[in-house]
Amino acid sequence: MAETQRRLSGITGGVPLDRRRFLRVLGSAGGLAAAGGLASACGGLQESGGSGGADVIRIGYVSPETGPLAPFGEADQFVITAIGEYFAQNPIQVGGTSYPVEIIKRDSQSDSNRAADVAADLIGNAGIHLMLVSSTPDTSNPVSDQCEANGMPCVSTVTPWQPWYFGRGATEGTRFNWTFNFFWGLEDVEAVFADMWDQVPTNKTAGALWPNDPDGLAWGNPQTGFPPAQAQRGYSIVDPGNYPNGTQDFSAQIAQFQAENAEILLGVPIPPDFTTFWRQAAQQGYQPRIATVAKALLFPSSVEALGDLGVNLGTEVWWSPTHPFTSSLTGQNAGALADAYTASTGRQWTQPIGFAHALFEVAAAAFSSVEAIDDREGLAQAISQLRLDTVVGPLDWTAGPVPNVAKTPVVGGQWRTGTDTPYDLVIVSNTQNPNIPTAGTVEPLR
Structure with a gap:
C-alpha cells in the first residue's frame, strides 16, 4: 500500500540514468519488452504485470512537471489525486471483475530524451498496462515512439495532431498500431x-x-x-x-x-x-x-x-470553466472541475486540467471494453473505435482526420x-x- 501511494503521488524515482538509457536502446530495437525478452534481460519482470502481478490496473503517466514546459503539468497532481480517489471508490470493471487502479507518474523535465527514458522505464520495469502522456510534441512524441516500439497502448493529448502524426514520420493513411492522440489541429x-x-x-x-x-x-x-x-x-x-x-x-x-x-x-x-x-x-x-x-x-x-x-x-x-461538457467518469461539468481545482490548490484554473482528466476517461472506457487488463491488442483496438463524450468534448477516433487521431474544439x-x-x-x-x-x-x- 505504501508503494502504491508513493507512486500515486508521483514521487517514485527512476532507475539510474545509464539503465534507463539501456532500456531505451532495447525499446528502440523493436519491441523486445512486448515480446517478453526484457524480462530475462533485466531480472525476471513479467511481460505485462511487472513485479506486482496482474491484480491491479497500472497506468503510466508522463508529463512535464519541471523545466520550461512546467506550466503544462501544473494541474497533473490534482487530477491524479482526484482520479485516484474516484477509482478507489469506483474500481474499473474488466471482464466482469473489479480492479483497483494504480497511477505511476513520471516527470519528463521538459526534455525529450528524459521523456523517452522514463517511458522505457515504465514499460520495462513498472509493469504498466496503458500509457498516458500529455503536453507538447516534446513529451508526447518520444513517449508515443517508445510505446509504438514496445507494443504498449498509449494515449496522448495537448499536442496538435500534425506535429504528433507527421512529426513521428507518418504519411497520409499511416496507421500506428499502439499509439493514439486527441487534440485539435x-x-x-x-x-x-x-x-x-x-x-x-x-x-x-x-x-x-x-x-x-x-x-x-x-x-x-x-x-x-x-x-x-x-x-x-x-x-x-x-x-x-x-x-x-x-x-x-x-x-x-x-x-x-x-x-x-x-x-x-x-x-x-x-x-x-x-x-x-x-x-x-x-x-x-x-x-x-x-x-x-x-x-x-x-x-x-x-x-x-x-x-x-x-x-x-x-x-x-482549448478548455475553460464555461465549456459545455461533462466528465463521463465523475459527472462533473467543466465549471465544477475548475472549481474543484481552485478549492484544492488555491490557484486559478488552467487549461490542461480538463485534458488531464479526459485522459483517464479514455483509459476507463478502453479497459471496460476488454476482457483482461493485460490484453494490449484489445486495448489498442478499443481505443481505435472509441466514441466518448468527455469533459473536453466528444471524442471519436473513427472520424479522423487521420488514423489514430480524434479532434477536440x-x-x-x-x-x-x-x-x-x-x-x-x-x-x-x-x-x-x-x-x-x-x-x-x-x-x-x-
Whole structure:
C-alpha cells in the first residue's frame, strides 16, 4: 500500500540514468519488452504485470512537471489525486471483475530524451498496462515512439495532431498500431487566429516567432503550416527563421518585425522565451495591434510574469470553466472541475486540467471494453473505435482526420485584468465552435 501511494503521488524515482538509457536502446530495437525478452534481460519482470502481478490496473503517466514546459503539468497532481480517489471508490470493471487502479507518474523535465527514458522505464520495469502522456510534441512524441516500439497502448493529448502524426514520420493513411492522440489541429487554430485578426484593422502582416522545436517546425512549415493557410485568407507572414529555445536576445526578430511593419504577432514559443521577447519588444518600441501567441500564453502564471504588458494578449483556448461538457467518469461539468481545482490548490484554473482528466476517461472506457487488463491488442483496438463524450468534448477516433487521431474544439481568448485574479482569460472568438460561449469581443493592443 505504501508503494502504491508513493507512486500515486508521483514521487517514485527512476532507475539510474545509464539503465534507463539501456532500456531505451532495447525499446528502440523493436519491441523486445512486448515480446517478453526484457524480462530475462533485466531480472525476471513479467511481460505485462511487472513485479506486482496482474491484480491491479497500472497506468503510466508522463508529463512535464519541471523545466520550461512546467506550466503544462501544473494541474497533473490534482487530477491524479482526484482520479485516484474516484477509482478507489469506483474500481474499473474488466471482464466482469473489479480492479483497483494504480497511477505511476513520471516527470519528463521538459526534455525529450528524459521523456523517452522514463517511458522505457515504465514499460520495462513498472509493469504498466496503458500509457498516458500529455503536453507538447516534446513529451508526447518520444513517449508515443517508445510505446509504438514496445507494443504498449498509449494515449496522448495537448499536442496538435500534425506535429504528433507527421512529426513521428507518418504519411497520409499511416496507421500506428499502439499509439493514439486527441487534440485539435493546425487547421483549427489557423481559423481561430484569423477570425481574431479579422476583428482588428491591420495591414494584414504578421510577424512569426517559430522556435526550432517540433511545434515551431510544424506551425511555420511553408507548405503545410500557417504561411499558406493564412495567405489564402489575405495575410502575409514575416518569418525571421526558427530560433533555439532558450534564446536570450530577440533583437534581430524585433528589428525585422519593425522594418516590415508587422502589425500582427503570431507564434508558438515556450513561456520563458515569450516573456523575454515581449519585454524586449516593449523596450525597443515594437507593439503590434494584435498578438495571438500559442503555448506561451495559455497559463495565468505566464501572463502574470509580464505585469501590465499582459493586457489583451491573445491565445487559443482549448478548455475553460464555461465549456459545455461533462466528465463521463465523475459527472462533473467543466465549471465544477475548475472549481474543484481552485478549492484544492488555491490557484486559478488552467487549461490542461480538463485534458488531464479526459485522459483517464479514455483509459476507463478502453479497459471496460476488454476482457483482461493485460490484453494490449484489445486495448489498442478499443481505443481505435472509441466514441466518448468527455469533459473536453466528444471524442471519436473513427472520424479522423487521420488514423489514430480524434479532434477536440478550440476557440480564441484574450487576457484581461481580473477582479479576483490578476488576469482572466476571456473567450472572444467562437466562430469555429459556437456552442462554446464568448464573454467579450477582440480588443486591440493599441
